[in-house]
Amino acid sequence: MLGKVVLSFVFVLLLLISSAIFIGHPDIRSHFVLKSLNQPVQCGPEPPIRVYMYDLPRRFNVGMLNSQSTEETPVTAKDFPPWPDNSGLRKQHSVEYWMMGSLLYERDGDSVEDSRDAVRVSDPELADAFFVPFFSSLSFNTHGHTMTDPDTEFDRQLQVDLMDILNKSEYWKRSGGRDHVFPMTHPNAFRFLRDQLNESIQVVVDFGRYPKKMSNLNKDVVSPYVHVVDSYTDDDLQDPYEARSTLLFFRGRTLRKDEGIIRAKLAKVLAGINDVHYEQSFATGENIKASAQGMRSSKFCLDPAGDTPSSCRLFDAIVSHCVPVIVSDQIELPFEDEIDYTKFSVFFSFKEALQPGYMVNQLRQFPKEKWTEMWRQLKNISHHYEFQYPPKKEDAVNMLWRQVKHKIPAVKLSVHRSRRLKVPDWWRRRR
Incomplete structure (x- = not known):
């Protein structure tokens, strides 16, 4: 009796193998391990987003923190200045500073290294995104906050000069700026040429101020303001x-x-x-x-x-x-x-x-x-x-980079489609 059972099993097994070969599916594991496919896949932590940061002259970023400075070489981790204590309300629009710092910071191989949500790469060919370290909010607060004084021209000229740099970049031209990241948390940041960034990833705190074509959740990231009050670190009352x-x-x-x-x-x-x-x-x-x-x-x-x-x-x-x-x-x-x-x-x-x-x-x-x-x-x-330097695991900066990473698949889709479409945006006009 046992012999018959064994022979029957062998016959069925050979039949399954033969059938799988003839129909072009020689892998018969699914017939026997189907239950295991329903088990959750065990994965490690997601790799960080790879970011290439443009080396801009300091007048576009940290040079605004010190009006006496004439240094123009790009800032490095060794000479990245601390955010000034007496900055007042300008601090609430300083997201651009902390995002730049997170890419400059050089870690020593400690546990924080593995918790980063963004890493800087020196080869732009390896980058998932491109960070443009222009402090557009600080530029408005420094040069053009009265909207009409002569200093406003400095804010406008910085925007003109920046776009001149980007328009000469093969990586900007390759994607149409779609994979470029711009922090713009002041509502008047980049106000002269902002329409030239309509396709880029903007890190903003408010969408209500701008038309949908300029800022929207499909491509942009919502940032918190940088808090201006001190954090409550000893809030341990019983009641x-x-x-x-x-x-x-x-x-x-x-x-x-x-x-x-x-x-x-x-x-x-x-x-x-x-x-x-x-x-x-x-x-x-x-x-x-x-x-x-x-x-x-x-x-x-x-x-x-x-x-x-x-x-x-x-x-x-x-x-x-x-x-x-x-x-x-x-x-x-x-x-x-x-x-x-x-x-x-x-x-x-x-x-x-x-x-x-x-x-x-x-x-x-x-x-x-x-x-x-x-x-x-x-x-x-x-x-x-919390915005801080050096950044820490799951602080505001790392959370923002994770949000940027979520936008990258849609960015790549948009870039790839734009390269082969003969009639751009035909699907939008159809709607």
């Missing part, structure tokens, strides 16, 4: 909810334009409420310290739209572990494919926030247990919003 005596805190400019007009309206809605602090203030060194203290002693921090849908205040609240109350109907948030903001933030529409008593009553009824869990979440995720 943080009761220790924070102010229900809702806001300190900042109340006269804004566009969506920011809601701030003046909120001033009237929230006036005279005992446990709400809503104050007009300007960003001086002392006022920034006072804001930090106010956020640390408040349960909720109000983040209404400013001149653009987002504001630095949101990220100040996050590093202060003060639950953000976001009032902005068109805001886009950084790292949202990895971070769920509803776990540590509260959202109100303009209509809800301006209804007298509605928002405050909702916050007063907010369960203590739920608030405490949000506070814990803020402590767990706040490191994702």
